[in-house]
Amino acid sequence: MYSNLSAKQLRTYLSPKYLKNPVITGTFFLTAAGIVTKFIGFFYRIFLSRVFDEESLGVFGLIGPVMMLVHAVCAAGIQNAVTRFVAASRKEKASEAYGFLFTGIAISAFLSGAMAYVIFNQAPFIAIRLIGERRCIPLLRISALSFPLATLHSCINGFFYGQKKASIPACSMILEQACRVLTVYVLYKLSLQSGLNISLSYICVGLLAGEFSSAVFSCFMLALRPQQVECSVCRSLSFSKAKAILALAVPISLNRICISFISTIETFQLPKKLVISGLTSSEALSIYGVFSGMAVPLIMFPSAFTGSAASLLLPSVSEAQAQGNTKRIQKTICLTILFCFVLGVCCFLFFFTFADFLGKMLFDSDIAASQIRALSFVCPFLYLSGTLCSILHGLGKTGITFLFNVSSILLRLSFIFFVVPSIGFSGYIYGTLVSQIFFDFLIILALRRYLLYDKN
Numbered sequence: 001m002y003s004n005l006s007a008k009q010l011r012t013y014l015s016p017k018y019l020k021n022p023v024i025t026g027t028f029f030l031t032a033a034g035i036v037t038k039f040i041g042f043f044y045r046i047f048l049s050r051v052f053d054e055e056s057l058g059v060f061g062l063i064g065p066v067m068m069l070v071h072a073v074c075a076a077g078i079q080n081a082v083t084r085f086v087a088a089s090r091k092e093k094a095s096e097a098y099g100f101l102f103t104g105i106a107i108s109a110f111l112s113g114a115m116a117y118v119i120f121n122q123a124p125f126i127a128i129r130l131i132g133e134r135r136c137i138p139l140l141r142i143s144a145l146s147f148p149l150a151t152l153h154s155c156i157n158g159f160f161y162g163q164k165k166a167s168i169p170a171c172s173m174i175l176e177q178a179c180r181v182l183t184v185y186v187l188y189k190l191s192l193q194s195g196l197n198i199s200l201s202y203i204c205v206g207l208l209a210g211e212f213s214s215a216v217f218s219c220f221m222l223a224l225r226p227q228q229v230e231c232s233v234c235r236s237l238s239f240s241k242a243k244a245i246l247a248l249a250v251p252i253s254l255n256r257i258c259i260s261f262i263s264t265i266e267t268f269q270l271p272k273k274l275v276i277s278g279l280t281s282s283e284a285l286s287i288y289g290v291f292s293g294m295a296v297p298l299i300m301f302p303s304a305f306t307g308s309a310a311s312l313l314l315p316s317v318s319e320a321q322a323q324g325n326t327k328r329i330q331k332t333i334c335l336t337i338l339f340c341f342v343l344g345v346c347c348f349l350f351f352f353t354f355a356d357f358l359g360k361m362l363f364d365s366d367i368a369a370s371q372i373r374a375l376s377f378v379c380p381f382l383y384l385s386g387t388l389c390s391i392l393h394g395l396g397k398t399g400i401t402f403l404f405n406v407s408s409i410l411l412r413l414s415f416i417f418f419v420v421p422s423i424g425f426s427g428y429i430y431g432t433l434v435s436q437i438f439f440d441f442l443i444i445l446a447l448r449r450y451l452l453y454d455k456n
Contacts, residue, residue: 033170037177038301042362044181045297048203049363051188055282056200058271058289062131063139065264066119072256074112075151077249078104079158080393084248085241086162101159103241108151120144132268135200142204149211156218168221172214180210252393255402262409266416270428273420287367287425294363295371299379302347306340306383317394329395330450336387337444344380351376374429381436388443400446408439
C-alpha cells in the first residue's frame with residue numbers, strides 16, 4: 001500500500017497539473033518558436049547590415065508603415081476575432097468554429113486582394129508623392145503580392161490559437177522566417193556568382209517566399225482536421241458570423257490603422273525633423289536605418305517571451321470571462337505584470353551594460369550602440385504593454401485599447417514635431433519612453449477592477 005501510494009505521488013509530482021494547461025504548453029511552443037525566429041532574425045539582420053549600407057536599410061524601412069497599414073486593414077482585427085469566437089465555440093459543435101474561420105478568411109481575402117491591387121498599381125504615386133523615395137517602387141510592388149498569403153495564414157493561425165493548438169502557428173513562424181532568410185541568401189550568392197548588382201528588392205522577394213511557405217503549411221495543417229468534423233466551406237459562410245467578426249475586429253483594426261497612419265507620419269517626418277536639427281538628408285536616413293534595422297530588432301528580441309504569452313492570453317481570458325471566473329482573470333493579470341516587468345528590468349540592465357559590445361560585435365556600428373543603450377530604458381514598459389493589450393482584447397475591451405493607443409502615439413508624435421528639431425534624435429527616444437509609460441498606466445487603470453477584486 002505504501003509503495004503504491006508513493007508511486008502515485010511520484011507520478012503526480014513528475015506530471016504536475018500545470019504542465020497539461022494549454023496556456024502553459026502553448027506559451028512554451030510559441031516562446032520556443034519565437035526564440036528560434038528571433039535567433040535566425042539576428043543573423044539575418046547582421047547579414048543585411050553587411051550587405052547593404054545604412055541608407056539602403058533606411059529606404060527599406062520606409063515601406064514598413066505601408067505593410068503595417070495593410071496588415072491592420074486586412075488581418076489584425078480579424079485574426080483576433082477568429083481566435084476569440086473559436087475559443088468561445090461549443091466543443092460539441094466543432095463546425096461552428098470552422099464557420100467563423102472560413103467567414104474570417106473570406107473577409108480577409110476580399111480586403112487583402114483589394115489592397116494588393118491598389119498598392120501594386122499605384123506604387124509610383126505612393127513611393128514618389130507620399131513616401132518621397134523613388135527606390136521604394138519595386139519594393140512596394142513585390143510586397144503587394146504577399147498580402148493575400150499573409151492574411152490567409154493569419155486567419156488560420158487565429159483559428160489554432162482559439163483551439164489552443166499553438167504548436168502549429170509556432171512551426172509556421174519558424175518555417176516563414178527560415179524560407180525568408182534562405183531565399184535572400186540564395187539570391188545574394190547567385191548575384192555574386194553571376195556578377196550582378198545586389199538589389200534591395202531581394203529582401204521583399206524573401207518576404208514573399210516566407211509568406212507563401214507559411215500559407216501553404218497552414219492550409220495543409222488545416223486540411224488535417226479530425227474525421228468526425230464535417231464542414232462545408234460554402235455552408236459555413238454566414239452573414240451573422242461576418243457581422244459578429246466585424247463587430248469585434250473593426251475597433252482592433254481601427255486601432256492598428258491609426259497606429260499605422262501615425263507611424264507613417266513618424267517615418268516621413270522624423271528624417272525631416274532630424275535635418276532641421278542640423279543633420280544632412282543622408283545622415284538622417286542612415287540614423288533611421290540603424291534604428292529600424294538594427295537597434296529596434298535587438299531590443300525587441302525578448303518579446304519572443306511576451307509575444308507568445310500574449311497570443312495565448314486572449315483565448316484564455318475570453319474563456320474565463322465566459323465562465324464568470326473573475327479570480328482567474330485577476331491571477332492572470334497579476335502574474336502577467338510581474339513576469340513582464342521583471343523581464344523588462346533584466347533586459348534593461350543587460351542592454352544598458354553591454355550596448356557598446358553588442359553594437360560593435362553585431363552591427364559594427366557606433367550609432368547602433370548608442371541607440372541600444374538609449375532604448376534600454378523603454379524595456380520594462382515595452383514588454384508589458386503587448387500582453388496587457390491582449391488581456392483587454394480577451395475581455396472584449398477593444399474600444400478603450402484603441403483610444404489608449406491613439407493617445408500614446410499622438411504623445412510620441414508631439415515629441416517629433418516639437419522636441420526633435422531642438423535636440424535631435426534623443427528627443428524621439430524621450431518621446432518613446434514617456435508615451436510607453438503613459439500607455440501602460442492607462443491600461444492598468446482600465447484593469448483596476450480586476451486587480452482590486454476580492455473573492456470575499
